[in-house]
Amino acid sequence: METIKIEHVQVKEYYGKTLNSSQDLKTNACCTDDNIPRYIKNALSDVHDEVMARYYGCGLIAPEHLKGMRILDLGSGSGRDCYVLSRLVGENGYVVGVDMTKEQLDIANKYVKYHTEKYGYSKPNIEFKHGYIERLDELGFDDNSFDIIISNCVINLSPDKESVLREAYRVLKPGGEIYFSDVYADRRVPAALVKNPLLYGECLSGAFYWNDFQNLAKKMGFLDPRLVEDRPLTIDNEEVQTLLGNIRFFSATYRLFKLPALENACEDYGQAVIYKGTIQHHEDILKLDKHHFIEAGKVFLVCGNTYRMLHETRFAPHFEFIGNWDKHYGIFEDCGTALPFNDNQDISQNTNSGCC
Ligand SMILES: C[S@@+](CC[C@H](N)C(=O)[O-])C[C@H]1O[C@@H](n2cnc3c(N)ncnc32)[C@H](O)[C@@H]1O
Known part of the structure:
Protein backbone atom coordinates (compact mmCIF):
# COMPACT_ATOMS: atom_id res chain seq x y z
CA MET A 1 0.00 0.00 0.00
CA LYS A 258 -15.44 7.88 -20.82
CA LEU A 259 -15.78 7.43 -24.56
CA PRO A 260 -12.65 5.84 -26.05
CA ALA A 261 -13.68 6.68 -29.63
CA LEU A 262 -13.54 10.48 -29.06
CA GLU A 263 -11.07 12.35 -31.27
CA ASN A 264 -8.44 14.95 -30.32
CA ALA A 265 -10.36 17.72 -32.03
CA CYS A 266 -13.90 18.61 -33.05
CA GLU A 267 -14.22 16.98 -36.47
CA ASP A 268 -17.10 17.66 -38.85
CA TYR A 269 -19.04 14.68 -40.26
CA GLY A 270 -22.07 16.74 -41.24
CA GLN A 271 -24.03 15.50 -38.23
CA ALA A 272 -26.84 17.09 -36.25
CA VAL A 273 -29.16 16.27 -33.36
CA ILE A 274 -32.65 17.29 -32.27
CA TYR A 275 -33.33 17.41 -28.53
CA LYS A 276 -36.78 15.97 -27.68
CA GLY A 277 -37.16 18.09 -24.53
CA THR A 278 -37.76 14.99 -22.44
CA ILE A 279 -35.18 15.35 -19.65
CA GLN A 280 -36.87 16.35 -16.39
CA HIS A 281 -35.99 19.90 -15.20
CA HIS A 282 -34.38 20.63 -18.62
CA GLU A 283 -37.41 20.54 -20.89
CA ASP A 284 -36.54 23.71 -22.88
CA ILE A 285 -32.80 23.44 -23.22
CA LEU A 286 -30.02 21.00 -22.46
CA LYS A 287 -26.75 22.74 -21.60
CA LEU A 288 -24.19 20.09 -22.45
CA ASP A 289 -21.35 22.53 -21.82
CA LYS A 290 -20.44 26.20 -22.01
CA HIS A 291 -20.63 26.16 -25.84
CA HIS A 292 -23.54 23.75 -26.42
CA PHE A 293 -26.96 25.05 -25.35
CA ILE A 294 -29.24 22.65 -27.19
CA GLU A 295 -32.80 23.93 -27.53
CA ALA A 296 -35.65 21.42 -27.72
CA GLY A 297 -37.12 20.80 -31.17
CA LYS A 298 -34.38 22.57 -33.13
CA VAL A 299 -31.87 21.00 -35.53
CA PHE A 300 -28.50 21.53 -33.86
CA LEU A 301 -25.27 20.94 -35.80
CA VAL A 302 -22.66 18.92 -33.89
CA CYS A 303 -19.10 17.70 -34.30
CA GLY A 304 -18.34 13.98 -34.11
CA ASN A 305 -17.35 14.16 -30.44
CA THR A 306 -20.54 15.94 -29.34
CA TYR A 307 -22.55 13.43 -31.39
CA ARG A 308 -20.93 10.60 -29.42
CA MET A 309 -21.48 12.41 -26.05
CA LEU A 310 -25.19 12.35 -26.82
CA HIS A 311 -25.49 9.10 -28.78
CA GLU A 312 -23.34 6.77 -26.63
CA THR A 313 -24.45 7.95 -23.19
CA ARG A 314 -27.56 8.11 -21.00
CA PHE A 315 -28.74 11.06 -23.12
CA ALA A 316 -29.37 8.95 -26.25
CA PRO A 317 -33.13 8.27 -25.75
CA HIS A 318 -33.72 12.03 -25.53
CA PHE A 319 -32.35 12.88 -28.99
CA GLU A 320 -33.00 12.26 -32.64
CA PHE A 321 -29.75 11.77 -34.53
CA ILE A 322 -29.12 12.98 -38.06
CA GLY A 323 -26.18 11.80 -40.19
CA ASN A 324 -23.50 9.14 -39.95
CA TRP A 325 -19.71 8.76 -40.17
CA ASP A 326 -19.45 8.19 -43.94
CA LYS A 327 -18.04 11.56 -44.96
CA HIS A 328 -15.60 13.89 -43.21
CA TYR A 329 -15.87 17.65 -43.87
CA GLY A 330 -12.74 18.82 -42.02
CA ILE A 331 -12.39 20.54 -38.68
CA PHE A 332 -15.68 21.56 -37.01
CA GLU A 333 -14.38 24.70 -35.33
CA ASP A 334 -11.23 26.06 -33.79
CA CYS A 335 -11.06 24.52 -30.32
CA GLY A 336 -8.72 27.32 -29.19
CA THR A 337 -5.67 27.28 -26.94
CA ALA A 338 -6.27 30.46 -24.91
CA LEU A 339 -7.40 30.63 -21.27
CA PRO A 340 -10.83 28.95 -21.43
CA PHE A 341 -12.37 30.79 -18.46
CA ASN A 342 -14.23 34.11 -18.46
CA ASP A 343 -11.92 36.51 -16.73
CA ASN A 344 -13.79 39.67 -15.78
CA GLN A 345 -11.50 40.20 -12.84
CA ASP A 346 -9.16 43.18 -12.79
CA ILE A 347 -6.02 41.72 -11.19
CA SER A 348 -5.01 45.13 -9.80
CA GLN A 349 -8.23 45.23 -7.72
CA ASN A 350 -9.32 42.88 -4.98
CA THR A 351 -13.08 43.03 -5.40
CA ASN A 352 -15.56 41.23 -3.19
CA SER A 353 -17.92 38.58 -4.50
CA GLY A 354 -19.17 37.68 -1.02
CA CYS A 355 -20.48 34.24 -1.97
CA CYS A 356 -20.26 32.91 1.59
C1 LIG B 1 -13.08 21.36 0.28
S1 LIG B 1 -13.75 19.95 1.06
C2 LIG B 1 -15.12 19.59 0.03
C3 LIG B 1 -16.04 18.58 0.64
C4 LIG B 1 -17.34 18.30 -0.10
N1 LIG B 1 -17.13 17.88 -1.46
C5 LIG B 1 -18.22 19.52 -0.04
O1 LIG B 1 -18.57 20.02 -1.13
O2 LIG B 1 -18.56 19.96 1.03
C6 LIG B 1 -12.58 18.72 0.63
C7 LIG B 1 -12.92 17.32 1.16
O3 LIG B 1 -12.17 16.37 0.41
C8 LIG B 1 -11.62 15.42 1.28
N2 LIG B 1 -10.38 14.94 0.64
C9 LIG B 1 -9.35 15.70 0.20
N3 LIG B 1 -8.40 14.94 -0.36
C10 LIG B 1 -8.85 13.65 -0.28
C11 LIG B 1 -8.31 12.40 -0.69
N4 LIG B 1 -7.13 12.34 -1.28
N5 LIG B 1 -9.04 11.28 -0.47
C12 LIG B 1 -10.25 11.36 0.16
N6 LIG B 1 -10.81 12.51 0.57
C13 LIG B 1 -10.13 13.65 0.36
C14 LIG B 1 -11.37 16.17 2.57
O4 LIG B 1 -11.32 15.27 3.64
C15 LIG B 1 -12.57 17.09 2.63
O5 LIG B 1 -13.65 16.51 3.29
Whole structure:
Protein backbone atom coordinates (compact mmCIF):
# COMPACT_ATOMS: atom_id res chain seq x y z
CA MET A 1 0.00 0.00 0.00
CA GLU A 2 1.25 3.49 -0.88
CA THR A 3 2.29 5.54 2.17
CA ILE A 4 0.08 8.43 3.31
CA LYS A 5 1.39 11.74 1.94
CA ILE A 6 2.05 14.87 4.02
CA GLU A 7 -0.70 16.69 2.07
CA HIS A 8 -3.23 14.03 3.16
CA VAL A 9 -2.28 14.57 6.82
CA GLN A 10 -2.50 18.37 6.54
CA VAL A 11 -5.81 18.31 4.67
CA LYS A 12 -7.37 15.88 7.18
CA GLU A 13 -6.26 18.19 9.99
CA TYR A 14 -7.71 21.22 8.17
CA TYR A 15 -11.13 19.75 7.36
CA GLY A 16 -11.36 17.56 10.48
CA LYS A 17 -10.08 19.89 13.20
CA THR A 18 -9.27 23.46 12.06
CA LEU A 19 -12.60 24.14 10.35
CA ASN A 20 -15.91 23.69 12.11
CA SER A 21 -18.09 25.30 9.49
CA SER A 22 -17.83 27.23 6.21
CA GLN A 23 -17.71 30.43 8.30
CA ASP A 24 -14.18 29.42 9.40
CA LEU A 25 -12.78 29.50 5.84
CA LYS A 26 -10.14 32.19 5.29
CA THR A 27 -10.90 32.84 1.60
CA ASN A 28 -13.84 32.44 -0.75
CA ALA A 29 -12.30 29.57 -2.77
CA CYS A 30 -14.51 26.90 -1.16
CA CYS A 31 -17.78 28.76 -1.77
CA THR A 32 -20.57 28.31 -4.27
CA ASP A 33 -22.40 30.90 -6.34
CA ASP A 34 -26.03 31.65 -5.48
CA ASN A 35 -27.14 30.89 -9.03
CA ILE A 36 -28.89 27.58 -8.26
CA PRO A 37 -31.85 26.13 -10.21
CA ARG A 38 -35.11 25.84 -8.28
CA TYR A 39 -35.28 22.02 -8.25
CA ILE A 40 -31.81 21.90 -6.66
CA LYS A 41 -32.79 24.61 -4.13
CA ASN A 42 -35.81 22.46 -3.20
CA ALA A 43 -33.62 19.39 -2.73
CA LEU A 44 -31.14 21.43 -0.67
CA SER A 45 -33.88 22.69 1.63
CA ASP A 46 -34.38 19.10 2.85
CA VAL A 47 -30.71 18.52 3.71
CA HIS A 48 -29.97 18.56 7.45
CA ASP A 49 -28.52 21.82 8.86
CA GLU A 50 -25.42 20.16 10.33
CA VAL A 51 -24.56 18.67 6.93
CA MET A 52 -25.09 22.08 5.29
CA ALA A 53 -22.91 23.87 7.87
CA ARG A 54 -19.90 21.70 6.96
CA TYR A 55 -20.22 22.20 3.19
CA TYR A 56 -16.99 23.40 1.57
CA GLY A 57 -17.73 22.99 -2.15
CA CYS A 58 -16.89 25.49 -4.90
CA GLY A 59 -19.44 24.70 -7.59
CA LEU A 60 -22.83 23.31 -8.40
CA ILE A 61 -22.81 19.57 -9.02
CA ALA A 62 -25.97 19.05 -11.00
CA PRO A 63 -25.51 16.87 -14.05
CA GLU A 64 -28.77 16.24 -15.90
CA HIS A 65 -30.80 13.03 -16.05
CA LEU A 66 -30.03 11.34 -12.72
CA LYS A 67 -33.00 8.99 -12.12
CA GLY A 68 -31.81 5.46 -11.39
CA MET A 69 -28.11 6.34 -11.73
CA ARG A 70 -25.30 4.88 -9.62
CA ILE A 71 -23.13 7.80 -8.53
CA LEU A 72 -19.77 8.11 -6.76
CA ASP A 73 -18.76 11.35 -4.96
CA LEU A 74 -14.98 11.82 -4.58
CA GLY A 75 -14.30 13.72 -1.32
CA SER A 76 -17.90 13.79 -0.14
CA GLY A 77 -17.18 15.72 3.08
CA SER A 78 -20.27 16.03 5.31
CA GLY A 79 -22.41 14.70 2.45
CA ARG A 80 -24.34 17.71 1.14
CA ASP A 81 -24.04 16.85 -2.56
CA CYS A 82 -24.59 13.14 -1.87
CA TYR A 83 -27.86 13.84 -0.08
CA VAL A 84 -29.09 16.08 -2.91
CA LEU A 85 -28.19 13.37 -5.43
CA SER A 86 -29.76 10.68 -3.21
CA ARG A 87 -33.05 12.50 -3.75
CA LEU A 88 -32.51 13.12 -7.49
CA VAL A 89 -31.52 9.53 -8.38
CA GLY A 90 -34.69 8.27 -6.67
CA GLU A 91 -35.14 5.11 -4.64
CA ASN A 92 -33.75 2.90 -7.42
CA GLY A 93 -30.55 4.89 -7.83
CA TYR A 94 -27.55 4.68 -5.51
CA VAL A 95 -24.97 7.17 -4.20
CA VAL A 96 -21.59 6.37 -2.62
CA GLY A 97 -19.47 9.07 -0.96
CA VAL A 98 -15.75 8.61 -0.26
CA ASP A 99 -13.76 10.79 2.12
CA MET A 100 -10.55 10.38 4.12
CA THR A 101 -11.49 12.74 7.00
CA LYS A 102 -13.25 10.86 9.79
CA GLU A 103 -14.87 13.94 11.34
CA GLN A 104 -16.57 14.85 8.05
CA LEU A 105 -17.57 11.25 7.40
CA ASP A 106 -19.10 10.93 10.89
CA ILE A 107 -21.44 13.83 10.15
CA ALA A 108 -22.39 12.37 6.77
CA ASN A 109 -23.14 8.96 8.32
CA LYS A 110 -25.09 10.45 11.23
CA TYR A 111 -27.91 11.58 8.92
CA VAL A 112 -28.43 8.60 6.59
CA LYS A 113 -31.59 7.49 8.44
CA TYR A 114 -32.85 11.10 8.69
CA HIS A 115 -32.71 11.62 4.90
CA THR A 116 -34.00 8.13 4.05
CA GLU A 117 -37.13 8.90 6.10
CA LYS A 118 -37.41 12.45 4.78
CA TYR A 119 -37.39 11.17 1.16
CA GLY A 120 -39.88 8.39 2.01
CA TYR A 121 -37.53 5.60 0.90
CA SER A 122 -38.00 2.09 2.31
CA LYS A 123 -34.21 1.64 2.66
CA PRO A 124 -31.13 3.89 2.26
CA ASN A 125 -29.88 4.44 -1.29
CA ILE A 126 -26.67 6.01 0.00
CA GLU A 127 -23.49 5.00 1.83
CA PHE A 128 -20.26 6.72 2.86
CA LYS A 129 -16.86 5.05 2.78
CA HIS A 130 -13.65 6.01 4.57
CA GLY A 131 -10.75 6.04 2.10
CA TYR A 132 -8.58 7.82 -0.42
CA ILE A 133 -9.78 8.95 -3.81
CA GLU A 134 -6.41 7.98 -5.30
CA ARG A 135 -6.96 4.36 -4.18
CA LEU A 136 -10.52 3.40 -5.00
CA ASP A 137 -9.34 -0.19 -5.59
CA GLU A 138 -8.77 -0.50 -1.81
CA LEU A 139 -12.48 0.23 -1.30
CA GLY A 140 -13.43 -2.66 -3.55
CA PHE A 141 -14.90 -0.62 -6.40
CA ASP A 142 -15.04 -2.71 -9.57
CA ASP A 143 -14.12 -1.57 -13.07
CA ASN A 144 -17.06 -0.04 -15.00
CA SER A 145 -19.31 0.17 -11.94
CA PHE A 146 -20.56 3.80 -11.80
CA ASP A 147 -22.71 5.78 -14.25
CA ILE A 148 -21.52 9.16 -12.97
CA ILE A 149 -18.72 10.40 -10.72
CA ILE A 150 -18.99 13.80 -9.10
CA SER A 151 -16.57 15.81 -6.98
CA ASN A 152 -16.78 19.26 -5.47
CA CYS A 153 -13.59 21.15 -4.63
CA VAL A 154 -11.49 18.11 -3.79
CA ILE A 155 -9.13 17.04 -6.59
CA ASN A 156 -7.02 20.20 -6.10
CA LEU A 157 -6.26 18.82 -2.61
CA SER A 158 -4.85 15.54 -3.91
CA PRO A 159 -1.06 15.16 -4.06
CA ASP A 160 -1.53 12.53 -6.81
CA LYS A 161 -4.06 13.88 -9.29
CA GLU A 162 -2.99 11.41 -11.97
CA SER A 163 -4.10 8.45 -9.81
CA VAL A 164 -7.42 10.18 -9.08
CA LEU A 165 -8.21 10.55 -12.79
CA ARG A 166 -6.90 7.06 -13.61
CA GLU A 167 -9.11 5.47 -10.94
CA ALA A 168 -12.10 7.59 -11.97
CA TYR A 169 -11.71 6.34 -15.55
CA ARG A 170 -11.42 2.74 -14.36
CA VAL A 171 -14.58 2.69 -12.23
CA LEU A 172 -16.76 4.62 -14.72
CA LYS A 173 -18.97 2.60 -17.04
CA PRO A 174 -18.33 3.19 -20.77
CA GLY A 175 -20.41 6.25 -21.70
CA GLY A 176 -20.27 7.43 -18.09
CA GLU A 177 -18.85 10.77 -17.03
CA ILE A 178 -17.04 12.54 -14.24
CA TYR A 179 -18.80 15.87 -13.66
CA PHE A 180 -16.90 17.96 -11.14
CA SER A 181 -16.16 21.43 -9.85
CA ASP A 182 -12.71 22.46 -8.75
CA VAL A 183 -10.29 25.33 -8.45
CA TYR A 184 -7.87 26.07 -11.34
CA ALA A 185 -4.99 28.51 -11.72
CA ASP A 186 -4.01 30.50 -14.81
CA ARG A 187 -0.39 29.30 -14.36
CA ARG A 188 1.59 26.68 -12.44
CA VAL A 189 1.65 27.55 -8.73
CA PRO A 190 5.23 27.86 -7.36
CA ALA A 191 6.38 25.01 -5.09
CA ALA A 192 6.86 27.33 -2.10
CA LEU A 193 3.14 28.19 -2.15
CA VAL A 194 2.14 24.54 -2.61
CA LYS A 195 3.96 23.81 0.66
CA ASN A 196 1.95 26.43 2.59
CA PRO A 197 -0.70 24.41 4.54
CA LEU A 198 -3.20 27.29 4.71
CA LEU A 199 -3.05 28.04 0.97
CA TYR A 200 -3.24 24.32 0.23
CA GLY A 201 -6.09 23.65 2.68
CA GLU A 202 -8.08 26.58 1.29
CA CYS A 203 -8.07 24.83 -2.12
CA LEU A 204 -5.72 27.36 -3.74
CA SER A 205 -2.10 26.28 -4.02
CA GLY A 206 -2.87 22.66 -4.95
CA ALA A 207 -4.95 23.88 -7.89
CA PHE A 208 -4.18 22.59 -11.35
CA TYR A 209 -2.85 24.99 -13.97
CA TRP A 210 -5.80 24.60 -16.38
CA ASN A 211 -3.72 23.42 -19.35
CA ASP A 212 -1.89 20.80 -17.25
CA PHE A 213 -5.32 19.55 -16.17
CA GLN A 214 -6.61 19.28 -19.73
CA ASN A 215 -3.48 17.44 -20.88
CA LEU A 216 -3.58 15.03 -17.93
CA ALA A 217 -7.29 14.35 -18.44
CA LYS A 218 -6.59 13.45 -22.09
CA LYS A 219 -3.64 11.24 -21.09
CA MET A 220 -5.88 9.36 -18.63
CA GLY A 221 -8.41 8.64 -21.42
CA PHE A 222 -10.83 11.57 -21.08
CA LEU A 223 -10.11 12.72 -24.60
CA ASP A 224 -12.32 15.80 -24.95
CA PRO A 225 -12.75 17.65 -21.60
CA ARG A 226 -15.80 19.91 -21.73
CA LEU A 227 -15.96 23.07 -19.62
CA VAL A 228 -19.51 23.53 -18.27
CA GLU A 229 -19.18 26.78 -16.32
CA ASP A 230 -16.58 28.92 -14.60
CA ARG A 231 -16.13 32.06 -12.54
CA PRO A 232 -13.10 33.94 -11.25
CA LEU A 233 -12.29 33.67 -7.54
CA THR A 234 -11.60 36.92 -5.76
CA ILE A 235 -9.93 35.40 -2.62
CA ASP A 236 -11.15 38.26 -0.33
CA ASN A 237 -8.23 38.07 2.08
CA GLU A 238 -5.46 40.66 1.70
CA GLU A 239 -2.77 38.59 3.40
CA VAL A 240 -3.47 35.55 1.24
CA GLN A 241 -3.73 37.70 -1.88
CA THR A 242 -0.28 39.17 -1.19
CA LEU A 243 1.20 35.67 -0.94
CA LEU A 244 -0.45 34.63 -4.20
CA GLY A 245 0.65 37.70 -6.17
CA ASN A 246 -0.77 37.82 -9.68
CA ILE A 247 -1.85 34.22 -9.96
CA ARG A 248 -5.51 34.17 -10.99
CA PHE A 249 -7.80 31.42 -9.72
CA PHE A 250 -11.08 30.15 -11.13
CA SER A 251 -13.79 27.81 -9.99
CA ALA A 252 -14.73 25.66 -12.95
CA THR A 253 -16.98 22.70 -13.63
CA TYR A 254 -15.82 20.17 -16.22
CA ARG A 255 -17.48 17.08 -17.58
CA LEU A 256 -15.26 14.27 -18.88
CA PHE A 257 -16.89 11.37 -20.71
CA LYS A 258 -15.44 7.88 -20.82
CA LEU A 259 -15.78 7.43 -24.56
CA PRO A 260 -12.65 5.84 -26.05
CA ALA A 261 -13.68 6.68 -29.63
CA LEU A 262 -13.54 10.48 -29.06
CA GLU A 263 -11.07 12.35 -31.27
CA ASN A 264 -8.44 14.95 -30.32
CA ALA A 265 -10.36 17.72 -32.03
CA CYS A 266 -13.90 18.61 -33.05
CA GLU A 267 -14.22 16.98 -36.47
CA ASP A 268 -17.10 17.66 -38.85
CA TYR A 269 -19.04 14.68 -40.26
CA GLY A 270 -22.07 16.74 -41.24
CA GLN A 271 -24.03 15.50 -38.23
CA ALA A 272 -26.84 17.09 -36.25
CA VAL A 273 -29.16 16.27 -33.36
CA ILE A 274 -32.65 17.29 -32.27
CA TYR A 275 -33.33 17.41 -28.53
CA LYS A 276 -36.78 15.97 -27.68
CA GLY A 277 -37.16 18.09 -24.53
CA THR A 278 -37.76 14.99 -22.44
CA ILE A 279 -35.18 15.35 -19.65
CA GLN A 280 -36.87 16.35 -16.39
CA HIS A 281 -35.99 19.90 -15.20
CA HIS A 282 -34.38 20.63 -18.62
CA GLU A 283 -37.41 20.54 -20.89
CA ASP A 284 -36.54 23.71 -22.88
CA ILE A 285 -32.80 23.44 -23.22
CA LEU A 286 -30.02 21.00 -22.46
CA LYS A 287 -26.75 22.74 -21.60
CA LEU A 288 -24.19 20.09 -22.45
CA ASP A 289 -21.35 22.53 -21.82
CA LYS A 290 -20.44 26.20 -22.01
CA HIS A 291 -20.63 26.16 -25.84
CA HIS A 292 -23.54 23.75 -26.42
CA PHE A 293 -26.96 25.05 -25.35
CA ILE A 294 -29.24 22.65 -27.19
CA GLU A 295 -32.80 23.93 -27.53
CA ALA A 296 -35.65 21.42 -27.72
CA GLY A 297 -37.12 20.80 -31.17
CA LYS A 298 -34.38 22.57 -33.13
CA VAL A 299 -31.87 21.00 -35.53
CA PHE A 300 -28.50 21.53 -33.86
CA LEU A 301 -25.27 20.94 -35.80
CA VAL A 302 -22.66 18.92 -33.89
CA CYS A 303 -19.10 17.70 -34.30
CA GLY A 304 -18.34 13.98 -34.11
CA ASN A 305 -17.35 14.16 -30.44
CA THR A 306 -20.54 15.94 -29.34
CA TYR A 307 -22.55 13.43 -31.39
CA ARG A 308 -20.93 10.60 -29.42
CA MET A 309 -21.48 12.41 -26.05
CA LEU A 310 -25.19 12.35 -26.82
CA HIS A 311 -25.49 9.10 -28.78
CA GLU A 312 -23.34 6.77 -26.63
CA THR A 313 -24.45 7.95 -23.19
CA ARG A 314 -27.56 8.11 -21.00
CA PHE A 315 -28.74 11.06 -23.12
CA ALA A 316 -29.37 8.95 -26.25
CA PRO A 317 -33.13 8.27 -25.75
CA HIS A 318 -33.72 12.03 -25.53
CA PHE A 319 -32.35 12.88 -28.99
CA GLU A 320 -33.00 12.26 -32.64
CA PHE A 321 -29.75 11.77 -34.53
CA ILE A 322 -29.12 12.98 -38.06
CA GLY A 323 -26.18 11.80 -40.19
CA ASN A 324 -23.50 9.14 -39.95
CA TRP A 325 -19.71 8.76 -40.17
CA ASP A 326 -19.45 8.19 -43.94
CA LYS A 327 -18.04 11.56 -44.96
CA HIS A 328 -15.60 13.89 -43.21
CA TYR A 329 -15.87 17.65 -43.87
CA GLY A 330 -12.74 18.82 -42.02
CA ILE A 331 -12.39 20.54 -38.68
CA PHE A 332 -15.68 21.56 -37.01
CA GLU A 333 -14.38 24.70 -35.33
CA ASP A 334 -11.23 26.06 -33.79
CA CYS A 335 -11.06 24.52 -30.32
CA GLY A 336 -8.72 27.32 -29.19
CA THR A 337 -5.67 27.28 -26.94
CA ALA A 338 -6.27 30.46 -24.91
CA LEU A 339 -7.40 30.63 -21.27
CA PRO A 340 -10.83 28.95 -21.43
CA PHE A 341 -12.37 30.79 -18.46
CA ASN A 342 -14.23 34.11 -18.46
CA ASP A 343 -11.92 36.51 -16.73
CA ASN A 344 -13.79 39.67 -15.78
CA GLN A 345 -11.50 40.20 -12.84
CA ASP A 346 -9.16 43.18 -12.79
CA ILE A 347 -6.02 41.72 -11.19
CA SER A 348 -5.01 45.13 -9.80
CA GLN A 349 -8.23 45.23 -7.72
CA ASN A 350 -9.32 42.88 -4.98
CA THR A 351 -13.08 43.03 -5.40
CA ASN A 352 -15.56 41.23 -3.19
CA SER A 353 -17.92 38.58 -4.50
CA GLY A 354 -19.17 37.68 -1.02
CA CYS A 355 -20.48 34.24 -1.97
CA CYS A 356 -20.26 32.91 1.59
C1 LIG B 1 -13.08 21.36 0.28
S1 LIG B 1 -13.75 19.95 1.06
C2 LIG B 1 -15.12 19.59 0.03
C3 LIG B 1 -16.04 18.58 0.64
C4 LIG B 1 -17.34 18.30 -0.10
N1 LIG B 1 -17.13 17.88 -1.46
C5 LIG B 1 -18.22 19.52 -0.04
O1 LIG B 1 -18.57 20.02 -1.13
O2 LIG B 1 -18.56 19.96 1.03
C6 LIG B 1 -12.58 18.72 0.63
C7 LIG B 1 -12.92 17.32 1.16
O3 LIG B 1 -12.17 16.37 0.41
C8 LIG B 1 -11.62 15.42 1.28
N2 LIG B 1 -10.38 14.94 0.64
C9 LIG B 1 -9.35 15.70 0.20
N3 LIG B 1 -8.40 14.94 -0.36
C10 LIG B 1 -8.85 13.65 -0.28
C11 LIG B 1 -8.31 12.40 -0.69
N4 LIG B 1 -7.13 12.34 -1.28
N5 LIG B 1 -9.04 11.28 -0.47
C12 LIG B 1 -10.25 11.36 0.16
N6 LIG B 1 -10.81 12.51 0.57
C13 LIG B 1 -10.13 13.65 0.36
C14 LIG B 1 -11.37 16.17 2.57
O4 LIG B 1 -11.32 15.27 3.64
C15 LIG B 1 -12.57 17.09 2.63
O5 LIG B 1 -13.65 16.51 3.29
